[in-house]
Amino acid sequence: MFSASARPQLRIRARRALVLTTAGVLGAAGVLSLAGTANAASTLGASAAAKGRYFGAAVAANHLGEAQYASTLDTEFNSVTPENEMKWDAVEPTRNSFNYGSADQIVSHAQGKGMKVRGHTLVWHSQLPGWVGGLAAADLRSAMNNHITQVMTHYKGKIYAWDVVNEAFQDGSSGARLSSPFQDKLGNGFIEEAFRTARAADSGAKLCYNDYNTDGQNAKSNAVYNMVKDFKQRGVPIDCVGFQSHFNSNSPVPGDYQANLQRFADLGVYVQITELDIEGSGSAQATSYGKVVNACLAVSRCTGITVWGIPDKYSWRSSGTPLLFDDNYNKKPAYDAVLSALGGTSGGGGGGGATCAATYTRTSTWNGGFNGQVTVKAGSSAISSWTVPVTVTSPQKVSATWNGSPTWDSSGNVMTMKPNGNASLAAGASTTFGFTVTTNGNTNAPTVGGCTAS
Ligand code: G2I
Numbered sequence: 334m335f336s337a338s339a340r341p342q343l344r345i346r347a348r349r350a351l352v353l354t355t356a357g358v359l360g361a362a363g364v365l366s367l368a369g370t371a372n373a374a375s376t377l378g379a380s381a382a383a384k385g386r387y388f389g390a391a392v393a394a395n396h397l398g399e400a401q402y403a404s405t406l407d408t409e410f411n412s413v414t415p416e417n418e419m420k421w422d423a424v425e426p427t428r429n430s431f432n433y434g435s436a437d438q439i440v441s442h443a444q445g446k447g448m449k450v451r452g453h454t455l456v457w458h459s460q461l462p463g464w465v466g467g468l469a470a471a472d473l474r475s476a477m478n479n480h481i482t483q484v485m486t487h488y489k490g491k492i493y494a495w496d497v498v499n500e501a502f503q504d505g506s507s508g509a510r511l512s513s514p515f516q517d518k519l520g521n522g523f524i525e526e527a528f529r530t531a532r533a534a535d536s537g538a539k540l541c542y543n544d545y546n547t548d549g550q551n552a553k554s555n556a557v558y559n560m561v562k563d564f565k566q567r568g569v570p571i572d573c574v575g576f577q578s579h580f581n582s583n584s585p586v587p588g589d590y591q592a593n594l595q596r597f598a599d600l601g602v603y604v605q606i607t608e609l610d611i612e613g614s615g616s617a618q619a620t621s622y623g624k625v626v627n628a629c630l631a632v633s634r635c636t637g638i639t640v641w642g643i644p645d646k647y648s649w650r651s652s653g654t655p656l657l658f659d660d661n662y663n664k665k666p667a668y669d670a671v672l673s674a675l676g677g678t679s680g681g682g683g684g685g686g687a688t689c690a691a692t693y694t695r696t697s698t699w700n701g702g703f704n705g706q707v708t709v710k711a712g713s714s715a716i717s718s719w720t721v722p723v724t725v726t727s728p729q730k731v732s733a734t735w736n737g738s739p740t741w742d743s744s745g746n747v748m749t750m751k752p753n754g755n756a757s758l759a760a761g762a763s764t765t766f767g768f769t770v771t772t773n774g775n776t777n778a779p780t781v782g783g784c785t786a787s
Pocket residue numbers: 416417459460499545577608649
């Protein structure tokens with residue numbers, strides 16, 4: 334389980350813990366940090382934790398019952414953000430009638446697994462129920478403060494950071510506030526009021542302002558910067574700024590991304606990457622993801638990164654395949670880039686840099702069966718061999734395979750594929766294997782697990 338390179342580090346940490354601590358209780362804490370370091374090698378969350386940060390995902394309550402969704406979440410991530418379930422329309426659809434069911438489901442799942450929860454979001458013009466927009470100023474002010482107080486009190490002690498106000502500035506060169514019921518009726522002061530109310534409701538939660546198109550220096554981020562600076566100078570309670578970081582070819586990772594995070598951090602707030610997704614595929618997408626992670630790691634007050642979903646198929650912009658896992662939960666090259674930027678290694682730390690990625694495609698379908706193909710691609714080092722597990726759902730059966738040597742578990746549902754003959758792949762090179770699934774009435778795609786290289 335421990336790679337040769339990880340072991341000396343473990344010993345050093347353990348020794349330091351012994352030197353620093355005399356009491357038995359603190360000695361036990363040293364043992365815990367040792368376990369954390371061991372895991373750090375192979376998952377996003379544990380690798381980020383080893384760098385003093387979290388790595389989270391936006392989660393939808395209605396997917397938690399899907400085994401692969403939940404297991405990917407539980408294995409890889411140590412923070413969650415409810416994607417829609419804490420928004421105003423979800424929790425207070427009618428005035429003073431609160432509905433926490435779906436959000437509670439996510440929070441209790443996260444708590445059961447020891448994950449942090451980011452609260453998203455208290456005051457936003459979108460996903461705002463109609464009744465709010467219809468209120469006159471005085472009533473709107475009390476409805477806003479009541480909403481913040483009720484929701485934060487319900488989750489008091491359970492939320493690491495709240496997006497108190499979301500997306501309150503305009504895009505473009507004006508640097509002006511965006512029109513919304515809050516802005517239009519309460520004026521500029523609504524943001525300050527929201528933050529003060531939030532601090533009073535749960536003084537233990539970090540309070541963030543969250544926005545998009547603020548990732549580099551521009552008119553919009555300058556406007557947010559000036560607001561945060563003013564808040565800090567006047568003692569308005571703000572602890573963090575969220576940079577959503579929704580990128581694509583029209584809006585790539587800005588060249589001054591790190592510098593922009595740093596200038597906010599220098600105001601004395603934490604910074605977080607809150608909704609990261611980058612449209613694209615392959616090595617271009619991987620490179621961009623790597624840049625984002627490296628920027629956060631280079632800014633000491635950047636406390637964590639959240640990606641806006643788990644598999645591409647559930648992304649709010651799924652056609653752009655912007656996430657780290659494909660539709661079958663295979664790790665994409667972007668995943669490998671993130672893990673490696675976080676200092677982790679795939680495959681449980683074995684193999685001294687040997688990595689590979691497996692991607693699945695269905696190549697043909699007919700009544701009663703389909704063919705699947707898995708592409709195995711070596712990472713940035715040459716590999717001498719690989720294995721990929723493929724799981725089908727009973728009563729499906731794998732009735733034929735080609736270009737590989739399968740072994741089977743006792744259930745007959747899990748096939749571990751190894752190469753035939755010469756298994757070597759140069760860095761970045763790929764090979765494929767294939768199989769036929771007889772569906773017996775179940776047409777689910779097989780689950781192709783992570784590729785392990787040696
Ligand atoms: O638009 C991307 C994000 C931008 N920053 C704030 C985030 O809160 C926002 O998230 C997205 C969710 O990912 C979408 O899932 O916010 C959208 C709404 O503004 C969410 O979309 C909505 C659909 O518009 C609704 O039709 C749908 O009922 O999701 C709802 C729940 O699935």
